[in-house]
Amino acid sequence: MLGTSQEVGASGKWDTIGNPAAINLVSGAISQGRVSHAYLFVGPNRVGKRTLALDFARALNCNAADVAAPGWAELAPEVPCGQCSACDRISRSNFADVQVITSATQTSKDADTEAAKRRVMIGIDLIKDLQSDALLQPYEGKVKVFIIDDANRMSPDAANALLKTLEEPPENVHIFLTSPAVELLPETIVSRCHLVRLRSVPREVIAEALASRFDLDSDEAQVLAKMSMGAPGWAIAAIDDPSLLDARRQSSARILDVFGFDLADRFDYSAQMARQFRSDRGLALDELARWLEIVRDIAMIQNGLSQHVVFDDRMEELDRLSQALTVDDVALAASVIEKTRDALMVNAYPQLAFDGMMLELPGLG
Amino acid sequence: MKITSIQDNLARGLRVVRRAVPSRATLPITQNILIETEDARLKLAATDLELSITTWVSAQIEQTGAITLPARPLLDTISSFNMGRVEIEVTDEPYGAKITTTTERSGNPLTIDTDLRGAPKDDFPPFPEVSPKHRVRVDSGILRNALERVVFSAATDDARPVLTGVKMEVAGDKATFAAADGFRLSIETAQLMEAPEEPFDALIPARALRELGSLMAGTVATVEIMVSESGGEAMFRIGDEVEMITQLIAGTYPDYKSLVPQNADTTMSIPLESAEQVARSMQVIAREGSAIVRMVAQNTDGQGRLTVSSNAEDLGNSEGSLDVDIEGEDGKIAFNVRFLSDLVSNAQGGTSNPVETDDGAAGPEKLILAITTPSSPAVFRLSSHPGFTHVVMPMYVQW
Numbered sequence: 001m002l003g004t005s006q007e008v009g010a011s012g013k014w015d016t017i018g019n020p021a022a023i024n025l026v027s028g029a030i031s032q033g034r035v036s037h038a039y040l041f042v043g044p045n046r047v048g049k050r051t052l053a054l055d056f057a058r059a060l061n062c063n064a065a066d067v068a069a070p071g072w073a074e075l076a077p078e079v080p081c082g083q084c085s086a087c088d089r090i091s092r093s094n095f096a097d098v099q100v101i102t103s104a105t106q107t108s109k110d111a112d113t114e115a116a117k118r119r120v121m122i123g124i125d126l127i128k129d130l131q132s133d134a135l136l137q138p139y140e141g142k143v144k145v146f147i148i149d150d151a152n153r154m155s156p157d158a159a160n161a162l163l164k165t166l167e168e169p170p171e172n173v174h175i176f177l178t179s180p181a182v183e184l185l186p187e188t189i190v191s192r193c194h195l196v197r198l199r200s201v202p203r204e205v206i207a208e209a210l211a212s213r214f215d216l217d218s219d220e221a222q223v224l225a226k227m228s229m230g231a232p233g234w235a236i237a238a239i240d241d242p243s244l245l246d247a248r249r250q251s252s253a254r255i256l257d258v259f260g261f262d263l264a265d266r267f268d269y270s271a272q273m274a275r276q277f278r279s280d281r282g283l284a285l286d287e288l289a290r291w292l293e294i295v296r297d298i299a300m301i302q303n304g305l306s307q308h309v310v311f312d313d314r315m316e317e318l319d320r321l322s323q324a325l326t327v328d329d330v331a332l333a334a335s336v337i338e339k340t341r342d343a344l345m346v347n348a349y350p351q352l353a354f355d356g357m358m359l360e361l362p363g364l365g
Numbered sequence: 366m367k368i369t370s371i372q373d374n375l376a377r378g379l380r381v382v383r384r385a386v387p388s389r390a391t392l393p394i395t396q397n398i399l400i401e402t403e404d405a406r407l408k409l410a411a412t413d414l415e416l417s418i419t420t421w422v423s424a425q426i427e428q429t430g431a432i433t434l435p436a437r438p439l440l441d442t443i444s445s446f447n448m449g450r451v452e453i454e455v456t457d458e459p460y461g462a463k464i465t466t467t468t469e470r471s472g473n474p475l476t477i478d479t480d481l482r483g484a485p486k487d488d489f490p491p492f493p494e495v496s497p498k499h500r501v502r503v504d505s506g507i508l509r510n511a512l513e514r515v516v517f518s519a520a521t522d523d524a525r526p527v528l529t530g531v532k533m534e535v536a537g538d539k540a541t542f543a544a545a546d547g548f549r550l551s552i553e554t555a556q557l558m559e560a561p562e563e564p565f566d567a568l569i570p571a572r573a574l575r576e577l578g579s580l581m582a583g584t585v586a587t588v589e590i591m592v593s594e595s596g597g598e599a600m601f602r603i604g605d606e607v608e609m610i611t612q613l614i615a616g617t618y619p620d621y622k623s624l625v626p627q628n629a630d631t632t633m634s635i636p637l638e639s640a641e642q643v644a645r646s647m648q649v650i651a652r653e654g655s656a657i658v659r660m661v662a663q664n665t666d667g668q669g670r671l672t673v674s675s676n677a678e679d680l681g682n683s684e685g686s687l688d689v690d691i692e693g694e695d696g697k698i699a700f701n702v703r704f705l706s707d708l709v710s711n712a713q714g715g716t717s718n719p720v721e722t723d724d725g726a727a728g729p730e731k732l733i734l735a736i737t738t739p740s741s742p743a744v745f746r747l748s749s750h751p752g753f754t755h756v757v758m759p760m761y762v763q764w
Contacts, residue, residue: 085487094394096414096490108389132523133391136612137597139414140490170615 012059013082015091016052017209017232018201019043025196026056030079035060036194037169040151040185041178043198046233049178050100050149052198055080056176057098057145058090086141097141099133101126102149122148124157131165134173143172151177152184159186166192200230214239226310229293249313251290256317260364270354277350285344291337298322299330321364329362336360366400366430366455368407370422372443372466375451378409378422379440381607384576386436387413394488398439400453400462401431401486410492411436416573417492417610418580430455431486432462442466442479456480493610495600497591499565501535502558505581505588505603511542511555512574514753517711519571520546527616531571533590536564540590541752543621544571549704550621554752558587567592567599568618573611577601580609625756626742629735631696633662633669633689634748637712637730643673643685644706650683651675651702657760658705661697662689662736675702698736698743699762708755712747739764 014023022041029035039056041049058080064087080087089095106116107125130146138144148154154162166175166189177193179185207225209232210216216224216239227248228235238244258269277284297309301322309318325333340357344350379398387395392414399410407424410417432455442464443451449468456463461482468475512531520528531544538560543552581588586604592613593599601609635643647658654677661672669691676682712732731748739762745755 085491089488092488094392094488094490096392099391105391106389110389113390128523129389129391132526135523135526135614135616136415137595137615139493139612 012062012079013087014052014055014080016048016055018205019048019052019198022052022196022198023055026052027059029194030059035174037174038166038193039174039176039196040182040190040193041176041196041198042182043180044200044231045180046228046231046237047198047200048232049198050147051233052196053145053147053149053176053178054090054098054100057147057174058082058087060143060145060174061086061090061095061097061141063087095141096139097144098147099130099145100147100149101130103153120153122151122154122158124155124161127154127158127161127165130175131161134165134170138172143174145174145176147176147178149178150180151189152179152181154185156186159189163188163192201232202230206230206232206235210235210239226312229310248290249311251287252294252311252314255287255291255294256314256321258358259321259361263358266358266361266363267355270358271351273354274351277344277354281344284350285341288337288341288344292334294318295330295334295337298325299327299334302327302330324364325362333361366402366432366453367428368402368424368426368454369450369452370407370424372447372449372451372468374422375407375424376440376443376447378407378420379436379443381420381580382409382411382418383436383440384579385411385413385416385418385609392490394433394484395490396435396437397433397484397489398436399431399433399486399489402426402429412490412492414490415570415612416576418576419492419608419610420606432483433486433489434462434481434483438481439464442481446470446475446477455483460485493593493598493612495591495593495598495610497600498594498596499535499561499563499592501540501561501590503540503555503588503590504558505584505586507555508588509578509581511540511553511752512578513711513713514553514750514755515542515544515551516571516574516578517544517707518546518549518551518755519544521571527568527614527618529571530568530614530616530618531574532566532568532618532621534564534566535561539752543618545619545621545624548701548758549708550624550754550756552621552625552752552754553750565592567596568614568616569599570611570614573609577603577609580607624742625754626735626737626744628737629693629744630737631662631664631691631693632733632735633671633691634731634733635671635687635689637709637732637747639687640732641709643687644702644709646683646685647673647675648702648706650677650680653677653680656701656703657699657762658702659697659699659762660734661695662691663695664691664693667691696736697764698739699760700743700757701760704757708745708757712745712753712755 016023041053043049062079062081063084064078064081086095090098093100103119103122104117105126106113108129109125110116134144169175182190203225206228207221210221210224211218224235224238227245258266273284273287293310297311297318298321300306300308301318311318336357340353343353382398390396395413401408405426406421408419408421410419446466446468448470449466452465454463459482461480464479464481466477516531519531523529528546531542534541538557540555540557541552580603584603589602591600597613598610599613651658658673658675663670669689670686671689672684672686674682674684733746733748735744739759742756742758747753
């Protein structure tokens with residue numbers, strides 16, 4: 001059995017699924033009374049970075065134990081209790097002293113929330129708002145916590161403005177940042193934060209958490225856990241929105257087909273992808289991620305590890321591909337897909353990037 | 366909860382607490398107003414987490430309870446008619462309130478039902494409990510005038526957060542308020558109804574005091590000022606109808622007393638009314654140029670003459686002069702016209718009538734300006750308000 005939240009040293013109700021080492025680091029900081037004022041949570045998308053940051057915020061503000069009082073160390077493992085009004089409202093983003101800041105957060109200069117929704121960067125106005133909010137004493141909680149979600153989206157101005165606050169935040173203020181990778185943030189920011197790394201969560205851990213917390217039957221939990229690729233956040237979202245699972249299945253079916261296409265059909269597919277990329281780059285990049293997962297499944301079968309295949313509802317086609325393609329073909333496919341993704345990230349012309357991928361990708365022909 | 370209230374009363378109460386409803390939705394629930402039955406009255410409350418306002422209106426209470434409703438639709442629903450009754454009843458499915466407005470204007474009864482979705486009271490951030498450590502009382506008129514002369518000098522940007530606050534220092538039966546933005550400083554003293562048990566101080570956000578000023582407008586009441594045990598909050602209670610709680614600013618306020626120049630080479634006394642006219646006229650030209658107003662004072666054997674001028678290169682110039690009472694040498698100085706007009710328009714406080722001077726003789730208010738060199742800070746005082754001091758940094762100009 002791999003570590004679940006029940007097995008970590010902390011006995012509080014942590015919403016974070018898996019990642020016992022990260023939870024221990026955070027709860028250890030509380031029980032040792034060494035909570036730093038700035039933390040950076042790093043890990044893959046939807047792995048639970050913001051959830052852990054919120055757990056941390058709940059633990060610091062939990063009414064079950066007075067973390068500021070002497071002798072709190074013995075009580076600390078009980079936080080967050082998950083029961084008190086503070087824990088409850090922090091989880092529902094309805095607590096005065098815990099604020100999650102994203103690129104879509106309304107600034108004091110925006111007339112309404114609509115203006116903010118279209119933004120993709122965290123601008124300096126948001127950081128300035130944070131700084132003036134941080135100067136006030138906590139309203140109802142013990143400490144103020146600002147969670148800057150996807151802090152890698154901060155503009156250079158915003159990041160520079162934040163430096164001063166990270167260095168010397170006002171008393172009782174904690175700033176938590178999340179980012180998919182350390183390299184996406186300026187070194188000056190990283191060096192001022194305690195680093196907490198989160199890793200992809202093992203399938204069994206996700207399945208068990210889904211079954212116990214969301215009352216899913218174990219088959220359903222298994223499917224979602226497997227398809228989440230180690231990202232509990234995706235699995236939880238997919239419980240409420242079955243279309244996420246369907247989309248993932250459809251895109252895997254489509255990709256398996258493309259391997260067998262002739263060049264003309266492949267170019268149709270690349271034109272479609274280029275259109276998709278222009279209208280919603282997130283969806284197109286998701287599809288590329290799916291490509292890598294399919295290639296991974298093929299490699300698993302080639303190496304005799306069929307039990308780790310994710311898209312096992314397509315076992316037959318995957319089997320066929322793993323026999324038709326050589327090991328080198330599969331390695332080439334993976335590098336072609338990654339090259340395409342990297343090119344797109346630096347604003348390559350989408351049609352050309354996808355066409356190139358289709359040309360280089362090994363096939364059944 | 367089920368209550369009935371007079372439309373006018375309810376609308377007035379809602380307009381009072383609405384001042385605390387934030388325009389920015391960092392915590393969406395704060396866009397709501399809390400409505401709760403309390404004893405035989407209806408409590409209305411709103412907060413933006415920095416500033417909280419609570420007021421009570423009379424109502425007929427059929428069933429006790431509480432709910433929070435979105436501020437703007439609620440106020441608009443209740444203000445959309447007048448001279449009538451409002452009934453508010455909490456509904457379960459969907460959770461919210463049924464608001465029934467009834468008016469019989471022009472003898473034609475009209476009833477409108479509006480269902481508004483709401484959120485339970487428990488979702489609302491709890492209002493800070495201010496367990497007062499310090500408490501003083503002051504007349505609302507005195508407090509309002511004092512604040513008016515001080516608050517405008519506070520900084521509006523956050524570059525130096527402590528400067529966005531107003532320092533209140535209570536000692537004996539006087540409260541001293543001070544605000545500064547790095548270029549100017551206002552100090553005013555207000556007479557309290559009694560001395561507190563021990564001296565105390567607080568750094569209050571200027572914004573909260575501006576709202577307090579508006580809340581006190583038109584009322585004659587006793588204002589109670591309380592600072593909490595923790596020093597984190599201050600509460601202002603106006604009469605027994607309105608309570609405002611504000612978070613205090615943490616930080617050390619600069620030692621402003623040392624910034625007030627003690628000596629002057631030239632002291633002149635200008636009727637406040639003339640000063641207002643001068644500032645208004647000079648502004649026309651100055652604001653188009655570099656905002657500079659030059660003042661030259663000449664003392665010819667005790668006969669004072671003040672010449673004021675401004676110019677804008679592309680527009681033109683204006684100049685005026687007036688007789689003033691003067692003491693000391695000739696002098697000259699230049700100011701930013703905005704600082705001058707801010708001063709004269711706020712110096713009156715809330716009242717514009719001639720006030721009793723210290724020696725008992727009624728007379729027009731005079732602005733007393735004390736200067737030394739053209740590059741040293743200048744001090745303004747008011748003839749009838751000895752507690753008031755305003756220090757302005759001059760502008761450097763070629764004379």
